[in-house]
Structure formats: structure tokens, C-alpha cells
Amino acid sequence: MAGVMEKFRLDGKVAWITGASYGLGLAYAQAYAEAGAKIVFNDIRQDLVDRGMAEYEKLGIPAFGKVCDVTKEDQVLEFVKEVEEKVGKIDILVNNAGIIKRIPMTEMSLNDWNAVISVDLTGPFICSKAVLPSMIERRSGKIINACSMMSEFGRETVSAYAAAKGGLKMLTRNICSEYGQYNIQCNAIGPGYIATPQTAPLREKGADGSMHPFDRFIRSKTPAQRWGHTEDLMGLAVFLASPASDFINGQVVYIDGGISAYIGQDPSNLDESKFADEEEFDIKVND
Numbered sequence: 712m713a714g715v716m717e718k719f720r721l722d723g724k725v726a727w728i729t730g731a732s733y734g735l736g737l738a739y740a741q742a743y744a745e746a747g748a749k750i751v752f753n754d755i756r757q758d759l760v761d762r763g764m765a766e767y768e769k770l771g772i773p774a775f776g777k778v779c780d781v782t783k784e785d786q787v788l789e790f791v792k793e794v795e796e797k798v799g800k801i802d803i804l805v806n807n808a809g810i811i812k813r814i815p816m817t818e819m820s821l822n823d824w825n826a827v828i829s830v831d832l833t834g835p836f837i838c839s840k841a842v843l844p845s846m847i848e849r850r851s852g853k854i855i856n857a858c859s860m861m862s863e864f865g866r867e868t869v870s871a872y873a874a875a876k877g878g879l880k881m882l883t884r885n886i887c888s889e890y891g892q893y894n895i896q897c898n899a900i901g902p903g904y905i906a907t908p909q910t911a912p913l914r915e916k917g918a919d920g921s922m923h924p925f926d927r928f929i930r931s932k933t934p935a936q937r938w939g940h941t942e943d944l945m946g947l948a949v950f951l952a953s954p955a956s957d958f959i960n961g962q963v964v965y966i967d968g969g970i971s972a973y974i975g976q977d978p979s980n981l982d983e984s985k986f987a988d989e990e991e992f993d994i995k996v997n998d
């Protein structure tokens with residue numbers, strides 16, 4: 712019987728991480744490569760794929776990357792076909808590509824709503840559907856979805872995102888329910904507030920150097936009293952992709968520094984000086 716640490720290895724596995732030119736996707740890919748997997752990624756534009764390829768090269772990770780829009784089934788099927796020919800059959804799919812639009816619901820256009828639902832919920836449906844037949848045939852596969860605090864909670868301005876991420880939690884359970892019999896595990900990572908370009912607007916300092924009110928809000932909602940880093944998610948990403956998690960199915964695992972377990976800090980106990988000393992993030996807002 713293999714030793715327990717061997718069960719976390721991904722040697723020779725083909726891992727497709729969607730939208731992985733930067734941010735969390737890049738971190739997942741880095742972790743998978745270290746565990747022995749071959750990395751495949753797509754992104755929405757050529758400049759992003761180029762940026763990703765340059766990052767992987769810098770990290771010494773051989774990667775196959777191409778433009779492919781996860782909301783377009785024909786592009787996804789073409790992408791999967793090419794990956795199978797050039798790299799191999801996909802063993803691990805991470806439905807990471809996602810967008811957010813922070814707009815009050817009464818001001819949100821139907822186009823904006825549809826765009827978010829399309830990337831964050833329909834994209835994982837399309838990509839999962841594209842890899843499942845081969846996983847069923849091989850009686851083996853791992854699908855990992857990018858859920859969110861918004862799979863459980865609401866907040867102002869993120870109605871479409873919350874609806875999509877809540878739906879993605881149920882898609883996770885349903886893929887588990889339908890395909891668990893074929894030794895396919897579908898689980899989700901539910902990150903809390905992680906410092907990536909997606910959340911950069913929530914951390915920007917004011918002209919006078921003051922902290923963004925949301926930054927203060929998040930630290931006070933998080934027992935760890937900090938934002939998460941991409942490295943915080945790497946261990947779980949490997950675990951959920953590896954044989955070590957073969958009997959875990961249909962679950963969302965939250966990595967949130969304790970947000971979802973906590974009612975929030977009594978404002979009178981907030982230590983402002985601690986926040987002022989906090990690290991700065993060298994992460995810029997998406998252009």
C-alpha cells in the first residue's frame with residue numbers, strides 16, 4: 712500500500728485550470744506542477760495567455776496554454792480535443808475562470824447579469840460536460856469548482872455573482888450525485904477574501920492614504936484578521952485533486968480564515984493600530 716504522503720502526488724496527471732494566467736488559477740497550477748502534474752490552461756484573450764505562459768516559464772513549469780472562452784461550447788470542445796492530442800486526457804479540471812460585477816441589483820442590466828452567470832455558472836457546466844465522458848470511460852476524474860463566500864452569504868452589489876456561486880455549489884453536489892458511481896469526485900474550494908486582482912478594488916487606499924472601508928470590514932469579519940494569500944489555497948487544491956481525497960465528494964471546503972464561523976468583531980474591540988501596520992499588497996486592479 713502506498714504511504715500516505717504518496718497519495719497526495721499527481722505524477723503524470725493532466726490538470727486543466729481555466730482562467731489561469733494569473734491570480735488563484737496560477738497558484739493552483741503552480742501547486743499541481745510541484746505535485747507532478749502536467750499543466751494545461753486557457754484564458755479569454757491572447758495577451759492573458761501570453762502573460763500566463765511567461766509566468767509559467769519563469770517558474771520553470773512546462774504548460775500548454777490557449778485562448779478559449781469557457782462560455783462557448785464549440786471553443787471548449789475544440790480546446791479539449793487539442794489537449795487530448797497534444798498533452799493527454801484530462802484527469803483534473805479546475806473551473807477557476809470567474810468574473811464579478813459589483814453593481815446594485817436595481818441598477819444591473821440584464822446583460823451584466825447574464826455575463827456573470829454565463830462565466831461563473833454556465834462555464835463550469837460546459838467545461839465539466841466536455842471532460843466527463845472521458846473520465847467516465849476511465850473510471851477516474853477530479854473536478855474542482857471555484858465557489859466563494861457568496862455561495863453561502865449575500866452582500867450589497869453582488870447579486871449575479873452570489874446567484875452564480877450559490878448555483879455552482881449545487882452543480883458541485885449534482886456532478887457528485889450523477890457521476891460519483893464512476894469514481895469521479897467533484898468538490899469545490901470556497902475561498903474567503905484573497906488578495907488577487909479581482910479583490911484589489913476592495914483594498915485600494917484613499918488619496919489620503921486611508922484604508923478602504925471594505926478592507927477594514929473584511930479584517931474585522933475574519934478571525935485571522937488578514938486577507939488570504941494565494942498560497943493559502945494551494946494545499947487544499949492539491950488535496951482535492953489527489954487520491955488522498957478519493958472518498959470526499961460533493962463538498963465545498965471553505966478557506967476563509969474563519970469568516971464563515973464567526974459572527975464578526977465587536978467594533979469596540981477593533982485594534983486600529985494593528986490594521987495600520989498590516990502588509991501592503993503589490994497587486995494592481997485589473998485593467
Ligand code: NAP
Nearest residue numbers: 730734735755780781807808809857859902904905907909
Ligand atoms: P481573477 O484574478 O479575476 O482571474 C480569473 C481569470 O479568469 C482571469 O484571467 C479572467 O480574465 C479569466 N476569465 C474571465 N472570463 C473568462 C472566460 N469567459 N473564459 C476564460 N477565462 C475567463 O480571479 P481570481 O481572484 O484569481 O479568482 C479565481 C476564481 O476564484 C474566480 O472564479 C473567483 O470568483 C473565485 N474566487 C475568488 C476569490 C478572491 O478573493 N480572489 C474568493 C472566492 C472565489 P480577465 O482578466 O479578462 O477577467
Ligand code: GCO
Nearest residue numbers: 811859860861902903904910
Ligand atoms: C466581493 C468579493 C467576493 C470575493 C470572494 C469571496 O466583492 O464581495 O469580490 O465576492 O471575491 O468571492 O469569497
